[in-house]
Amino acid sequence: MNELITGVIKGERRAIARALTVVENERDGAEMLLAALFPHTGRAQIIGITGAPGTGKSTLVSALAKAYRAQQQTVAIIAVDPTSPFSGGAIMGDRIRMRDLAGDPGVFIRSMATRGNLGGLARASRDAIRVLDAAGFELILVETVGAGQSEVDIARTAQTTLVVEAPGLGDDVQAIKAGILEIADILVVNKADKPGADSTVSSLKAMLELGHPAAREQMVAHHGRILHVQNPAAAVEARFWLPPVLRTVASEGGGIPELMQAIAQHRAHLALDGALQSLEKQQIEIELHDRLRAALIARLLAIIPQEMLADMIARIQARTLDPHAAVQQLLAAQVSQYPDLR
Amino acid sequence: MPAIRVLIAKPGLDGHDRGAKVIARALRDAGMEVIYTGLRQTPEMIAEAALQEDVDVVGLSILSGAHMALVPRIREMLDANDLKDVPLIIGGIIPDDDKSALTAMGVQGIFGPGTSTETIVARIQELVGAKGEASLL
Structure with a gap:
């Protein structure tokens, strides 16, 4: 990774091309790479x-x-x-x-x-x-x-x-x-x-x-x-x-x-x-x-159980739950269950 | 899994790019990102595009019969650009007699007329899978 960072800063074309792939794919190390490049x-x-x-x-x-x-x-x-x-x-x-x-x-x-x-x-x-x-x-x-x-x-x-x-x-x-x-x-x-x-x-x-x-x-x-x-x-x-x-x-x-x-x-x-x-x-x-916004959604989706989401989708489709209430329930349940989200 | 990136290029002087466009479309429909460079590309242009676009595979379409001259030059230019790990595949009119020589030059897929697009998609997926994530960083 350090090689990639110095390569980009030196303007080496292969390093630039690879760094672009890393950030585009949000691959591991993308954040570190961008942090190192940011001052430049x-x-x-x-x-x-x-x-x-x-x-x-x-x-x-x-x-x-x-x-x-x-x-x-x-x-x-x-x-x-x-x-x-x-x-x-x-x-x-x-x-x-x-x-x-x-x-x-x-x-x-x-x-x-x-x-x-x-x-x-x-x-x-x-x-x-x-x-x-x-x-x-x-x-x-x-x-x-x-x-x-x-x-x-x-x-x-x-x-x-x-x-x-x-x-x-x-x-x-x-x-x-x-x-x-x-x-x-x-x-x-x-x-x-x-x-x-x-x-x-x-x-x-x-x-x-x-x-x-x-x-x-x-x-x-x-x-x-x-x-x-x-x-x-x-x-x-x-x-x-x-x-x-x-x-x-x-x-x-x-x-x-x-x-x-x-x-x-x-x-x-x-x-x-x-x-x-x-x-x-x-x-x-x-x-x-x-x-x-992107980070919060990713974090929330990572902790909400898949079954809970699937169940809600089914209930919304059956018209026994409305989408607004579903969102409120998801937020309330997650916030009480995971205080670090507060 | 991010999309596989493929460069589709037509080196040399023949002006028939229908085949290349059919392949580009089939690869897109298989979920790949295709960079299509158009007609009359020199080996230098192809290697430069492959480098800048950081593609996983380079595909050439050659109908002019000049493959024995173009392919080694392109492979050489790719290697010179530090792209030794990028597989090269070709499609077009390739006589059977030339196939073993092309394979020896490092060509990792040769597709003549009538090849199904599924075969080409599968070969690219196989080549990219074999190369693995390890080589990317």
């Missing part, structure tokens, strides 16, 4: 990239990584793909779009499956980010398929979240439904050379302005503070981040310099007024709650 984390810039399937996220990530490499920055990529709910398996094909990055020792790409359990991805990806951060990568790009919870989880882990759209994937109501306006720091309309790009850009802009100034309040809340705006004038412009809507043609590298500039601007914005600190504080709070 906090340096990387973390960018989340999310969006519907087919919007070109992997291609965009590849183009961004290539551009950052041209500036001599080291880049790690975590590409998350969904696990099949039927078999528990997954097919992860993001590397197909990232072949331009092959052979570059300053790039590390890792595919991760969501593995089904709610909140599990968030824990696993946070841990994976820490391993890559400790290994010294300057930029960590985390790509997920945007479908509800996972994209919100990303926003809670990254410092800057890009939401990728493409022309012709539904009207502006889809954008509100999916909640993308709340989580996006930067909106990217990829495949901007395709018909319909103009209307996608203008409807996204309209949606952002529709929320104005409420959208601005929301954006601030998203970074940990709520300020009420009396006069949304230029004076307050610097304090608020209004997500820009950018166009890219990632397959040809179009719009990538502008996107990088927007990412840099968002980073500079976070540096204002301690916004980054409050974002980080909020992320730590969420993470602690999340981990505590």
